[in-house]
Amino acid sequence: MNAFTYATAHSPASARQLVADKGAYLAGGNDLLGLLKEYLVSADILVNIKSLPGLDKIERGEKFWTIGSLVTVAQIEDHAEIKETFPGLHEAASEVASQQIRNVATVGGNLAQHSRCWYFRHRDTQCLKKDGDLCYALNGENRYHSLFTGNTCISPVVSSLATIFASLDATAIVLRDGQETRQNMAELYQRAWENPLAHNSLKNGDLILRVEIPTTRSRSAYLQVSDRHAFDWALVSCAAAADVVDGKLKSPRVALGSISPVPHQVETANRFLDGKVLDNATATQAADMILKDAKPLEHNAYKVPLAHALIRRTLLKLKGDA
Amino acid sequence: MKNSEPENLGAHSRRTFFKSLGTVAATAATAQVQSVAAELEKINTEKIVGPNAVPVTLRVNGEKLQLLLEPRVTLLDALRNYSSLTGAKEGCDRATCGACTVLLGDTPIYSCQKLAIESQGIEITTVEGLAKNEKLSKVQQAFLDKDALQCGYCTPGFVMSVTALLKKNPRPNADDVKHACAGNTCRCGTHPRILQAALRAAGVETASKTEVVDYV
Ligand SMILES: Cc1cc2nc3c(=O)[nH]c(=O)nc-3n(C[C@H](O)[C@H](O)[C@H](O)COP(=O)(O)OP(=O)(O)OC[C@H]3O[C@@H](n4cnc5c(N)ncnc54)[C@H](O)[C@@H]3O)c2cc1C
Ligand code: FES
Ligand code: FES
Numbered sequence: 292m293n294a295f296t297y298a299t300a301h302s303p304a305s306a307r308q309l310v311a312d313k314g315a316y317l318a319g320g321n322d323l324l325g326l327l328k329e330y331l332v333s334a335d336i337l338v339n340i341k342s343l344p345g346l347d348k349i350e351r352g353e354k355f356w357t358i359g360s361l362v363t364v365a366q367i368e369d370h371a372e373i374k375e376t377f378p379g380l381h382e383a384a385s386e387v388a389s390q391q392i393r394n395v396a397t398v399g400g401n402l403a404q405h406s407r408c409w410y411f412r413h414r415d416t417q418c419l420k421k422d423g424d425l426c427y428a429l430n431g432e433n434r435y436h437s438l439f440t441g442n443t444c445i446s447p448v449v450s451s452l453a454t455i456f457a458s459l460d461a462t463a464i465v466l467r468d469g470q471e472t473r474q475n476m477a478e479l480y481q482r483a484w485e486n487p488l489a490h491n492s493l494k495n496g497d498l499i500l501r502v503e504i505p506t507t508r509s510r511s512a513y514l515q516v517s518d519r520h521a522f523d524w525a526l527v528s529c530a531a532a533a534d535v536v537d538g539k540l541k542s543p544r545v546a547l548g549s550i551s552p553v554p555h556q557v558e559t560a561n562r563f564l565d566g567k568v569l570d571n572a573t574a575t576q577a578a579d580m581i582l583k584d585a586k587p588l589e590h591n592a593y594k595v596p597l598a599h600a601l602i603r604r605t606l607l608k609l610k611g612d613a
Numbered sequence: 614m615k616n617s618e619p620e621n622l623g624a625h626s627r628r629t630f631f632k633s634l635g636t637v638a639a640t641a642a643t644a645q646v647q648s649v650a651a652e653l654e655k656i657n658t659e660k661i662v663g664p665n666a667v668p669v670t671l672r673v674n675g676e677k678l679q680l681l682l683e684p685r686v687t688l689l690d691a692l693r694n695y696s697s698l699t700g701a702k703e704g705c706d707r708a709t710c711g712a713c714t715v716l717l718g719d720t721p722i723y724s725c726q727k728l729a730i731e732s733q734g735i736e737i738t739t740v741e742g743l744a745k746n747e748k749l750s751k752v753q754q755a756f757l758d759k760d761a762l763q764c765g766y767c768t769p770g771f772v773m774s775v776t777a778l779l780k781k782n783p784r785p786n787a788d789d790v791k792h793a794c795a796g797n798t799c800r801c802g803t804h805p806r807i808l809q810a811a812l813r814a815a816g817v818e819t820a821s822k823t824e825v826v827d828y829v
Contacts, residue, residue: 294664297684297730305659317731321708324687324726328706336661337684339731365720389796390774392708394720395727521795522709 292327299339303466307496309338316340316498318361318400321392326405329414331421340399346500349373355506360399360499364452368393377504379511379530383455386515389522399499401452402463402479405490407524408436408446419444419487426487429588435526438585438594439551444487445588447549448480449524455513457546457554458530459504466498476546480553507542508532512608514601515548525549527594529601531609538568543609545581545602550594557581569610571603578602662730669730673698674742684730689713691729692739700740700769704798711797714770715739721777723796740769743776752776755814756807763801770797775811785815 300306310316314336317323326332340346346359349370356376358367367373367384374381387393387401405411410418410427417423426444428436437445456463457476465472465479474492482492493499511532515525527550533543543564547555560580567573578599585595663684671678671691680695689706692698692715701724704710708726715724716738724732743750749757752775762768771794778785778793785793790811799807812818 292685294683294685296661296663297728298659298661299731301659309659309661317728320728320731321723321726324728325707327685337728341731385792389711390777390793391711391714391721391723391796394717395722521792 293333295334296336299342301342303343303498306338306340306343306498309336310496314338318397319395321396322400322404331414355503358398358502360397360501362398363394364396364401365393377459377511379455379513379532382513383451387451398452398502401450402499403491403493404450406446407449411446420446422488433588434590436591437551438587439555441484442487446552448552448554449549451528451548453554454528454546454548455530456502457556458532458544459508459511460544461502461504463502464500466500476554483552507534509534510609512605514605516597516601527598527601529605531605533609539566540564540569547598550598569606574603574606577606670733671737673737674739682729684728686729687725688727688729688732689724692724698739698741702766702769711770712767714773716773716777719777719780721774740772752814755810759806759810759813761803761806761810763803767797767799771807775814779815783815
């Protein structure tokens, strides 16, 4: 790691001031220190944001719950009422990395973590995501890469929390230029869809303050499949959330991770599922719609049937059948 | 921001503040003293330090370690290379193998992916801190009894993970142990024995020595 200066911020405003143009916010440090050790990012100052007041709380509300950006993934996993109210969020949190990481990894850092593409992560590779002129994955080793992209970089979003938050239609509250802005998960990653250099839509100095989750969807579920049983990123992850009234889905949302630079959501499929009674045939139709435009590459075509099965299983889990 | 002189400012504010106290009731004064103190604390801690070495105080295994460290020094490095606590091991240095696991308070963390400077003010426990009066902890003893190691490089990390698990959940089942230890890797493949040792430390006996315990 290159040398840097260090400060602990006690208010979002001073955090912003301290981080200035060339600094980085330090939360759990799981991703940031790895990036610094590999010289993939440079920062002249690390601003420890873990002492920002009030951001380490989970607050219940009638219309929505608020999860502070400094809440750890372990706090979510261990929260008995989250398990009851947002079971999918509990499931997603408990699959994130390992106990040691969950204990320190924060919601803000998890959402803002950088690409895991092995070309991006290799310090000697100057790929598109590092302002080079080639996506090496496109014609290279792309087994972990995207089935969808809006640009020529095929590095997928890997945050498990982003996948489940998308299905719950959660909103991130981001402090930008002194103003609180609201971004749903599609918006929080939109820039990564368009711009190979971006990992998300955050601009330098933007600070995620909290995430709001509406309580409108009483059921949620999350499933991921990885190479390893535990302590591994998902090859594909899938989350679904809905309310169920008289056996019929209300406001259903399905989102997938690790197959696109953004949490992959298809509105026509959500609309198709609305008002339907879930059965195998409906779930299959929805999965067809969600994956219709997939563009598999040489080594990641397996992700199509995998995602298809996961969508069906996650939806049926929502129903309580699986 | 960089050039404010928090110490001087602090001394000055405190002095003028006490001077102006006058006849204000003692309770109100205490509250004010506290809020002024909090303000000063804030100014002091928001100070930018480094990149050169700065004093860092760690509390490790009940003892104070006063070190001079650059902000970029990891907790693992501080323990192993700036003091003589070599119990926590360096494997990957990238938060993936678990050899460097220590407890921060009661929670296991990877000391390789944590800066020493941000680990101040909270009790740190390394494997050296587990035995009391030359007597191994229950978990350490169980690892010996079950012969749960080969080369031993991963052992301190596993011992810390299991120790933390038993604090949180004194009667874990095999799945709980696997979940808690998923962030530790044993290159020698002693996982089945480690599982047995963890259960034994919890007082949950496993069947026989020859039992094949699935651990994947
Ligand atoms: C082997 C392994 C497996 C893993 N598996 C998974 C998995 O399955 N799913 C998953 O989701 N993750 C997985 N992870 C990644 C891990 O969960 C993330 O690294 C972690 O959540 C990052 O959080 P942090 O608080 O440590 O972030 P940090 O490292 O502190 O920060 C990460 C980035 O976010 C920025 N940042 C931090 N907080 C904020 C904020 N409030 N506002 C704006 N920017 C901010 C930082 O500046 C930095 O750029 C895995 C990691 C490993 C090593
Ligand atoms: S050395 Fe820290 S996890 Fe491997
Ligand atoms: S005993 Fe050798 S690595 Fe575990």
